[in-house]
Amino acid sequence: MKIGITCYPTFGGSGVVATELGLALAERGHCVHFISYAMPMRLTHIPPNVFFHEVQVNVYPLFQYPSYDTALSSKMVDVTLHEKLDLLHVHYAIPHATSAYLAKQILKTHGRDIKVVTTLHGTDITLIGQDPNYIPSVEFGIDQSDGVTAVSDWLKTETNRIFNISKEIKVIHNFIDFERFFRKPMPDLLKRFSSDGERILIHVSNFRPLKRVNEVVLMFAEVLKKMKAKLLLVGDGPERVEAERLCRQLGLCDHIFFMGKYEAVEELLSISDVFIMPSESETFGLAALEAMACGVPVVSSNIGGLPELNIDGESGFLCELGNVNMMAEKALTILQSDESLLRFREGAFARAKKFDANRVIEIYENFYKEILAGN
Numbered sequence: 475m476k477i478g479i480t481c482y483p484t485f486g487g488s489g490v491v492a493t494e495l496g497l498a499l500a501e502r503g504h505c506v507h508f509i510s511y512a513m514p515m516r517l518t519h520i521p522p523n524v525f526f527h528e529v530q531v532n533v534y535p536l537f538q539y540p541s542y543d544t545a546l547s548s549k550m551v552d553v554t555l556h557e558k559l560d561l562l563h564v565h566y567a568i569p570h571a572t573s574a575y576l577a578k579q580i581l582k583t584h585g586r587d588i589k590v591v592t593t594l595h596g597t598d599i600t601l602i603g604q605d606p607n608y609i610p611s612v613e614f615g616i617d618q619s620d621g622v623t624a625v626s627d628w629l630k631t632e633t634n635r636i637f638n639i640s641k642e643i644k645v646i647h648n649f650i651d652f653e654r655f656f657r658k659p660m661p662d663l664l665k666r667f668s669s670d671g672e673r674i675l676i677h678v679s680n681f682r683p684l685k686r687v688n689e690v691v692l693m694f695a696e697v698l699k700k701m702k703a704k705l706l707l708v709g710d711g712p713e714r715v716e717a718e719r720l721c722r723q724l725g726l727c728d729h730i731f732f733m734g735k736y737e738a739v740e741e742l743l744s745i746s747d748v749f750i751m752p753s754e755s756e757t758f759g760l761a762a763l764e765a766m767a768c769g770v771p772v773v774s775s776n777i778g779g780l781p782e783l784n785i786d787g788e789s790g791f792l793c794e795l796g797n798v799n800m801m802a803e804k805a806l807t808i809l810q811s812d813e814s815l816l817r818f819r820e821g822a823f824a825r826a827k828k829f830d831a832n833r834v835i836e837i838y839e840n841f842y843k844e845i846l847a848g849n
Contacts, residue, residue, distance in 0.1 A: 475842060476505045478553055480546065480574070481565040483512040487760045488595035491625070491648050492565040493517050498651070498835045500524045507553055511542065518737075527553050543569035543576075550577035554588050561842055563591045567598040568608055571615025578618075589845045592619040594643070596757030596778075599633050613637045621845040626758045626779030644841060647782070648758045649834035650826055655767035657744050657823075664745040667731065672702040673809050676746040676770070678739055678761045679753075681711025688713070689752040689798050691720050691730065696802035698729060701809065706742055708733045743768035747815060748805050751775065754795055759783050766790075766826035771818035773804045789825040790818060 477499060481492030493516035496506040500523035508514060511529045520526065529549045531540045550562060550573065562577070564570035574590045581588050592615065602608060616622055616639050623646045624630040630643045668674055675694055679685040687707065694705045707717065707730060714732065721730050736742060743749075749765035751774040758779040762772045766783075772790035774780050786792040791804035808818045 475499075475561065475846075476507070476557060476559045477842070478507045478509055478550065478557075478559045478562045479565070480509045480550070480562070480570050481514060483510045483514040483517075487648070487758070488565045488593075488598075489514055490516050490760060491595070492563075492593075494649070494651060494831070495563075495835065495838065496524065497521065498831055499838070502835065502839070505557075507557055507559065509546070509549055509553055511546075525557075543573045546570070546573040547576040547580065550574060551580050551584075554581055554586065555584060559588060560846060561589045561591060563593065563842075565593045566595055567592060567612050567615055568602055569611070569615075571619055572611050575615060575618045589620045590618075591621040591623065591842070591845060592616060593646075594622065594624045594629055594633055596625070596629060596755070599629060599636060600755060600757070604636060609637070613639055617641045621841060623841065626782050628779040628782065629757045646834060646837050646841065647829055648760050648763060649829050649831040650763050650767045651831045652767060652827075655740050655743070655764050657769040657819075658740075660741055660744045663741060667704050667706065667745065670702065672704045673747045674704050674706060674745055675748045675750055675805065676706040676708065676742060676765070677750045678708040678742075678765070679711070679751075681709050681713040681717070683713060684753060684755045685711075685713065686752040686754060686796075687717045688720055689796070689801070690750045691717055691724070691726070693750065693752070693798045693802040693805065694730070695724050695726060696799060697805055697809075698726070700806055703729065703809075705730045706733055706746065707731065708736050708739060708742060710735050739764065740768060743770050746770050748773055748808055749790070750801065750805070751780070752793075752795075752798075752801060753777065753780075756780050763826060763829055766822040769819040769823045771808050771815075771822045773801050773808070783825070783829075785821070785825055788818075788821040790822060 479496045481489045493514040500506045507525045509527045531545045564574045571592045622641050622643045625648050677690045749770045749772045756778040772784045775795045776792035793800045
């Protein structure tokens with residue numbers, strides 16, 4: 475198949491999943507064309523069967539705001555016609571689904587009936603999509619797609635609750651590439667952060683308010699009262715300054731490391747013992763899945779799609795939202811002995827295997843075939 479993929483080229487989960495999906499499809503012999511305003515962050519190289527088409531958005535004095543959605547539609551039309559695409563797969567409803575619909579209508583005037591698959595990822599439904607300015611467009615874009623998927627059962631339920639749509643939504647969970655994410659020996663890196671046998675806790679996010687980074691710091695302070703430990707905070711964003719201030723206020727600067735946007739996150743996961751995710755909104759929890767694939771048990775909130783991923787008492791623990799003391803207690807339960815930590819590491823890895831990329835990519839392939847066959 476020749477597949478066009480549109481996503482946001484940022485560190486967010488939707489861009490990560492879209493890029494990894496495209497790369498996996500290319501490895502299976504499909505021809506994949508990424509269409510976006512910039513190179514996706516995870517597309518660090520261009521392997522065989524993968525191509526990138528940049529959407530150029532020109533600025534005109536007449537337009538107060540550049541018209542990205544229209545430029546995107548035009549680029550979709552151009553790539554579809556000249557590369558003879560079979561299908562467009564857009565990730566994130568706004569504005570990609572409506573741009574794909576416009577491209578589909580334009581292509582009909584050229585005698586082409588391109589199929590469109592839209593994947594819903596989270597805030598395009600639960601946050602931005604609920605803005606009254608966008609609701610009609612989101613509903614229309616979803617209903618006019620030839621196929622719609624969501625990355626969790628929870629997101630499917632929320633989409634049907636929030637919007638008035640008739641299109642059936644197929645749940646295809648996020649996935650993990652075990653060729654990249656696995657626990658590997660990193661003795662030098664481990665010694666850098668744990669020179670005296672300290673346990674290592676880790677949090678990875680974009681440091682937005684809904685990730686509750688300060689709660690990671692507060693729960694770590696409770697853990698530190700009971701055992702020697704270090705905390706790795708990986709990522710960057712608007713809440714970093716406040717988290718740094720809190721670390722200084724609590725006198726924890728010698729125990730907490732701000733790593734910034736560390737691309738090879740699997741290296742840090744390989745030396746970590748517990749992954750902390752206190753989010754107030756999480757459609758699936760891709761960062762937690764990456765940790766589990768590296769044998770790192772997860773202590774998370776019990777909201778959104780996280781209970782579909784993190785099995786309480788097996789791969790880690792689910793905690794009440796905002797309950798810092800409970801999160802610290804559960805982390806200590808995992809870390810109380812080498813035997814306990816090993817049991818939870820094995821449980822986390824076993825759970826991650828349920829989301830192996832090879833199995834999930836095959837589900838996407840079969841879904842594409844159904845859409846192309848008109849089913």
